[in-house]
Amino acid sequence: MSQKYRLSVYLDDIHSILIARVFGPMPSAELCDRFIEAYAEIGEPWRYDRLIDFRRYTGHLEDEDRERFAQTWAEWTRNVPEGRRVAFVTHDAVEEDSIQRDYASFPKDTMRNFYTADEALDWLTGRSGEVEFVPLALRA
Template sequence: MKRTQGAAAEFAMRTKSRLNLFVDESRKIIIVRPIGPLPASEFMDQIFKACENIEALWTYSRLNDFRRFETALADEHLHEMATRWAEIMQGHDDPTRVAVVDLDSWNEVRFPNISPLFPKDTLCMFTDYHEAMGWLMASDSEAYLEHLRNNPVARPDDFSIQIS
């Protein structure tokens, strides 16, 4: 009986933690959504394994949705991620946008120190997924951010994305 309970608990933990990664080839956006207490090393390994199969990876913007991620990424994890990403992007100078969606105020405080680790990317932090996606899809990202600053409730009640 204990073995069954242990196996059930282990299964529940495994299914609670996962990484969802979606590739929108038409919009050239990769959406990364870790869920649960996924260990940082496993999180990074899964991302980079999935990215091996994406042709012309350097042409994609990225949306990292950390709202349901229960693992805190330590500075050493962020440095490792930046190093691995730089190795993949070596020889490609195409600037890309990276939207980070997170509700953790500690990560918002750390964000200015994280951005320089990814010098080829333009990083922007959001608390709203739709606003982050809108920024990635906007032809003029600065105008889009200005619009958000001037209109705090930029998304209509039907949750559609309005891009100007």
């Protein structure tokens, strides 16, 4: 029996944060495609700080798909003068290492890895635990 997987993307327009959570063993190329599709649906995803949660992702994002996403992002943000903050949450040492190598592919953004989503949200908002977060699901 095959395992289920998905990418969930939510927007917090109050704090200008996009939250993406990856679940299960999604194939690398499909994950890249789904990120591109979800970000395209948003319209201007570069206007949001981003929290990318890989804690429940049991696959591995291949270098060629990381590069493909980075190229797409570079095209989209070519005329955007400043980047945003991007927080990655993962418990996988291999994925964490890959993410850190990706930092150079996104020179406008400030990126960090975190062990918990709470730490990531604190960093993204510049606040402590009093941040109220109410995510809004994207329409399918």
